[in-house]
Amino acid sequence: MDLKYLFRPSTMAVIGVSTSQDNHPANVIYNKNHLRYPVKTFPVNPKGGILYRDKLYSSVEDIQEDIDMAVIAVRAEYVPGVVEQCIQKGVGGAVIISGGFAESGNLRLQQRVADIAREASFPFVGPNCLGIYAPDYVDTFFLPGERIIHPDKGNVGFVSQSGGVLVDQMVKFAGQGIGISLAVSIGNKACIRETDMLDWLDQDLETKVIAFYVEGFEKGEGRQFIKKAEQCSKPVIILKAGKSKKGIEAVSSHTASLAGDYRVFSEIMKQYCVAEADNEYELTCFCESLSCYPKGINGNIGIITLSGGHGVIAADACELHGIALPGIEAETKNIIKEKLSLGIRDIVSLDNPLDLTGSSTDCDIVTSARHLSRDANIDCIMALLIPYSPGISTDIGAKLSQVARNEGKPMIAYVPNEDKYNIIIEGFELNNIPVASSVEGAVLMAKALMRCRPC
Amino acid sequence: MLKEDSKNIIEKNKSLGWVLEPDAKALMKLQGLDIPEFILTDSFEEADHFLKRIDSLVVAKAVSKKILHKTEYQAVVTGILSSDHLKREMMRLKQLDGCENILVEQMVEGIEVIIGAKNDFQFGPVIIFGIGGTSVEIYNDTAIRMAPLKTDDVSSMVASLKAKKIISGYRGKAGVNMEVLTHSIVNFSLFVMEMETDFESIDLNPVICTRDRCVIADARIILKPS
Numbered sequence: 001m002d003l004k005y006l007f008r009p010s011t012m013a014v015i016g017v018s019t020s021q022d023n024h025p026a027n028v029i030y031n032k033n034h035l036r037y038p039v040k041t042f043p044v045n046p047k048g049g050i051l052y053r054d055k056l057y058s059s060v061e062d063i064q065e066d067i068d069m070a071v072i073a074v075r076a077e078y079v080p081g082v083v084e085q086c087i088q089k090g091v092g093g094a095v096i097i098s099g100g101f102a103e104s105g106n107l108r109l110q111q112r113v114a115d116i117a118r119e120a121s122f123p124f125v126g127p128n129c130l131g132i133y134a135p136d137y138v139d140t141f142f143l144p145g146e147r148i149i150h151p152d153k154g155n156v157g158f159v160s161q162s163g164g165v166l167v168d169q170m171v172k173f174a175g176q177g178i179g180i181s182l183a184v185s186i187g188n189k190a191c192i193r194e195t196d197m198l199d200w201l202d203q204d205l206e207t208k209v210i211a212f213y214v215e216g217f218e219k220g221e222g223r224q225f226i227k228k229a230e231q232c233s234k235p236v237i238i239l240k241a242g243k244s245k246k247g248i249e250a251v252s253s254h255t256a257s258l259a260g261d262y263r264v265f266s267e268i269m270k271q272y273c274v275a276e277a278d279n280e281y282e283l284t285c286f287c288e289s290l291s292c293y294p295k296g297i298n299g300n301i302g303i304i305t306l307s308g309g310h311g312v313i314a315a316d317a318c319e320l321h322g323i324a325l326p327g328i329e330a331e332t333k334n335i336i337k338e339k340l341s342l343g344i345r346d347i348v349s350l351d352n353p354l355d356l357t358g359s360s361t362d363c364d365i366v367t368s369a370r371h372l373s374r375d376a377n378i379d380c381i382m383a384l385l386i387p388y389s390p391g392i393s394t395d396i397g398a399k400l401s402q403v404a405r406n407e408g409k410p411m412i413a414y415v416p417n418e419d420k421y422n423i424i425i426e427g428f429e430l431n432n433i434p435v436a437s438s439v440e441g442a443v444l445m446a447k448a449l450m451r452c453r454p455c
Numbered sequence: 456m457l458k459e460d461s462k463n464i465i466e467k468n469k470s471l472g473w474v475l476e477p478d479a480k481a482l483m484k485l486q487g488l489d490i491p492e493f494i495l496t497d498s499f500e501e502a503d504h505f506l507k508r509i510d511s512l513v514v515a516k517a518v519s520k521k522i523l524h525k526t527e528y529q530a531v532v533t534g535i536l537s538s539d540h541l542k543r544e545m546m547r548l549k550q551l552d553g554c555e556n557i558l559v560e561q562m563v564e565g566i567e568v569i570i571g572a573k574n575d576f577q578f579g580p581v582i583i584f585g586i587g588g589t590s591v592e593i594y595n596d597t598a599i600r601m602a603p604l605k606t607d608d609v610s611s612m613v614a615s616l617k618a619k620k621i622i623s624g625y626r627g628k629a630g631v632n633m634e635v636l637t638h639s640i641v642n643f644s645l646f647v648m649e650m651e652t653d654f655e656s657i658d659l660n661p662v663i664c665t666r667d668r669c670v671i672a673d674a675r676i677i678l679k680p681s
Contacts (some may be wrong), residue, residue, distance in 0.1 A: 222577030226601065254658040257679075258597050259573045266580055267599035268498065300558050 001123040003192070003200050005092025007182060009068035013060045015044040016073035016081055016098075019051060024099060025142030026073035031146050034319035039138045042067070053321065059222075061089045061212045071131065071140050077130075079127065080112050087120040094124040095131035095140045102116070102188045103128050114190040123196075129187025130163035133170070135180060139395030143167065154179010155199035155208035156287045160192060161186060162241075167215045172284050176189050176417075178291070179430060181206040195225050197377040202232045209291040211237040211283060222265065226272045235451065237275045239283045240265060242407045268298040275451035282444050288434045289445035293335060293410045296452040299323045301380035304368050306360060306392070309438055311353030319444040323450065326354045339367045353384075358391075361391035366399050373407035382442055387421050397427020397435075404433055411448060414442040420445040457649045464654050469519055469681055477558055480675035483659070486646040489670045493560035496657040498499050499545050501612055502559045510554055512536055512562040515544050516673070521553030523675070526589050528552070529674075534564060563670045566621060566631055567661035572602065572647040574655055574679070580647045584609070584640060586618045587661040594618075609637040622664075630660050631664035639669045655679050 018024035024044075031052075035042040035279040043051050044064075048058035057063050060070060070086045072079060086094055086207050101110035110127065117124055119387035126130050131140030134153060135165035137348060139145075141163075151174040158173075163185040170183060181204065186192055194212055201210045210232070212444040217225060229236045269276045275290065277283035301323055305311035314365075318325055333350045340348060340356075341364055354372065369381055382443050383400055385392070397413070404411035413428050414419050417437035428435045436442035457465075468474040475484065478488070480490045494505040494638050495518070514541055525531045530551055534545045539581040543556050569587035574580055578601050585597030598612035613622050613633075624630030649658065663670045664681045 032492050042541055074466060172554075219576055220579055223601065225578045226578070242668040256573050258571070258585075258592060259575070259599050261576070264573070264578060264581050264599055268581065268601045271600050271611075402628070 001051070001093075001121055001192075001196070001404070003067040003093065003123055003196070006095070006125065007122060007132060007137065007200065007204075009039050009092070009138055011040045011065055011068050012138065013042045013044050013057070013063060013070045013086075014073070015060060015070055015086075017043040017051060019045060019047055019049065019056070024073075027073065028142045028144055029071050029073070029097075029140055037138055038136070040065070042361060044055050047234060060085050060091065066090065069138070070094045070095045073098055073142070075107065076109060076127070082108070082235075083113055083116050083122070083124070086117070086281070087122050089106065089294060091122075093122065095129070096124055096126035096187075097131055097140065097142060098126075099128040101190070108209070108292045108439070110188060110190050110373065111220050117191055124191045125184060126187040127190060130166060130185035131401070133180065133183040139184075149174045151177040152177075152436050153181070153206075155181050155206060155291050156211060157181050157197075157204065157207035157209070158183045158211045158213075158287075159186060159197040159201075160184070160213040161189065161215050162213060163187065166387060169280060169283065170214070172280060173287070176284055176288060177425070177435075178284065178288050181208075193201060193221070195221065198225065198228045198232060198236070202224065202228075202234060205265075206328055206342065209235050209237065209287055209292065211239070211287050213241070213283075215240075217243050222268070225324075226268055226274070229274050230272050235275065235294050235448075236273075237277055237286045238269055239277045242381060245356065270297055270451075273452040275448050284448075285436060285441050285444035286325045286448035289410075289412060289448045292432050292434045293449055295411060295449075296450045297379045299450040300326045300377055301352075301381045301382050301446055302326075302372040302375065302380070303330065303382045303384065304365060305353045305355050305373065305384040306358055306365075306386055306389065307384070308349070308355050309455050311355050312385065313439045314384060314443060315353055316384065318446070321443055321447045323446055324442065328352050328372065329377060332371050334449065336368050336371050339371075340364050352378075356417070360387040360389075362393050362399055366403055369400055369403045373403065373409045374410075379398075379409060380446055382433075382446060383411060383413045384439060384442065385413055385415050385424065387415065387424055393429065393444055394423045396422040397429075397433075398426075398437040401428055401431030401433045405431065406454045412436065412442050413444045414439050457466065458485055459511075465650075465671050465678070468676075469593045469678060471524060472674035472678055472680065474674075474678065475520065476516065476525075476558075476674060477518060479676045480671060482676070483646075483671050483674055486548050487642055488646075489668055490674075491560040491563055491670050491672065493558055495529075495556050495558050496551065497556050498536050500541050502541060502557060505559055505621075506535070507542055513541070513559050515541065515548060516558045517548040517551045517554040518556040519551060519553035520555070522551065523591060525673075528566065529623065530554075535562075560672075563663040563665065563668070563672065565663040565665035565668075567672075568631070568636075568664055568669075569597065569658065569660040570643055571659065572643070572654070572657040574651065580641065580644075580651055582644050582647065584612045585616055586621065591660060597637075602647050603643040604641050606637050606641060608647075608674045609640050612640075632667050634663055636664055636667050653678055
């Protein structure tokens with residue numbers, strides 16, 4: 001199966017547009033793509049005629065041009081016939097947004113569609129899904145553009161079994177300035193499943209991090225997925241729903257009762273370096289930090305803070321997540337102390353967290369970050385930058401980014417997510433340094449980098 | 456590929472749905488895993504002869520197709536040293552439901568761990584390792600990995616336990632022999648892969664680990680319904 005026609009289509013047919021309801025999902029999809037995306041879009045309805053002053057095709061086969069992808073939004077019982085027409089026409093793949101299949105008990109109908117498609121090597125997403133959002137290419141979400149928040153184009157590929165979770169997560173990504181390379185809601189996943197998406201996103205040049213929202217795998221599919229994740233050249237993140245113990249019946253062996261389904265899932269993810277996010281917030285943080293730093297760390301963090309309180313909060317959160325704050329070498333301390341401004345030299349706390357106080361300046365922070373990075377005990381720097389004191393300039397983000405690039409150790413920053421500090425945030429993010437909007441978030445970003453340590 | 460003898464043992468127990476302890480241990484032995492010296496008999500004389508030859512503590516267990524969880528039926532007696540004690544307990548065990556034979560084996564003392572396997576719906580065979588004994592479900596200090604395992608997986612499993620210090624040795628007490636433990640778990644994981652189509656879950660619990668051995672003191676294999 002070649003998925004390029006689905007994710008990078010030049011031409012698209014939207015099958016099932018309504019001649020009477022402007023809010024029909026197919027009409028929403030037709031309008032947004034026709035008006036705002038480069039993909040050439042053709043509306044299809046058996047009635048034919050004219051729609052929005054454009055030609056309405058009575059069948060996909062009536063369209064003169066080759067069609068890369070079809071969005072199918074007709075009633076479930078008509079889907080097999082429409083899929084057959086698409087295959088006949090030589091369409092490259094489909095997104096079946098129609099519901100009324102396995103999710104409502106019509107497993108046989110879904111199987112029929114899947115069989116027809118498999119026979120012809122015809123790939124499709126769905127049914128019962130939102131489909132594909134590929135920034136700058138195509139958007140099959142049947143949600144009006146003015147209602148959803150689109151993240152910028154970026155490097156996170158996100159695949160979700162649930163369309164609702166996908167859209168909601170996109171809002172969260174947008175809020176954190178995380179960009180998307182491709183977002184796909186795979187719905188009932190009758191054809192394209194997580195493993196297929198992992199293959200596609202692994203070779204997709206625009207994707208650097210691959211994230212999944214998964215409810216469950218089929219028999220043996222978990223093993224297939226994890227084997228692919230092991231081979232994958234990019235970090236893989238997973239958010240699992242359905243963790244509760246229901247369904248574990250009285251079992252006749254200790255092992256079966258100790259190894260509940262979710263425990264098995266979670267431990268195997270760790271075994272194979274897949275970063276499992278506990279919740280949507282972690283997922284967001286993991287995506288941002290792993291898109292900047294695909295390589296792992298051991299988890300020995302050096303914290304630079306301008307406030308004692310923030311240092312303590314970060315230290316507590318680090319302990320909770322199994323992140324170590326090693327002591328700083330005496331030599332490192334001496335070098336830093338020597339280079340600090342006279343005004344703070346005697347009031348700073350040269351431990352880990354390294355508290356430079358609110359009287360510090362850009363120069364003190366940059367010096368500390370540089371020499372802390374050179375300390376052999378430390379493999380990641382966390383800079384808690386509360387930009388309230390006058391010694392801190394708007395250039396601090398860009399300046400610290402240069403330190404991180406020169407020293408070669410990952411750096412994670414915390415800066416309050418307020419418009420007036422955007423110049424600092426961008427100073428980091430445009431230089432590929434992740435910025436969290438809370439201390440906890442910064443710690444979670446560090447946790448993501450420890451994904452290859454199973455214990 | 457499973458050895459012919461192993462296949463026969465599994466086949467023999469299919470109708471029962473699980474593998475009797477002596478057979479389960481025979482399977483483990485065929486795989487090269489360590490089991491205690493034992494005798495399977497219903498005769499006190501033979502058992503007593505074994506006790507005298509072993510000249511150390513033994514364990515006596517009822518072998519019954521009706522008893523899957525022996526502890527719950529008081530079907531295991533540990534720490535037998537004298538002929539009188541052995542005789543008394545053998546007589547009692549024989550009265551238990553469905554008891555066909557008595558398994559008398561050398562009692563090995565050391566750190567009790569559980570090595571188990573489950574045939575998971577999504578991931579296939581997985582291995583569980585942790586602190587063993589009859590209270591394993593209460594402590595649930597275990598780690599899980601997908602089979603087959605590599606040697607690094609075993610070290611990471613040990614390191615992830617709360618009780619890792621018990622394994623490595625604590626307050627003057629010897630720990631387990633990591634080389635033997637690692638070899639046993641990796642070897643068991645290979646066996647489990649070969650058993651994939653036959654088993655539902657396996658408990659080797661306890662496995663007694665000493666400074667030089669990891670001995671399977673009890674083994675229970677639940678087969679897939681055919």
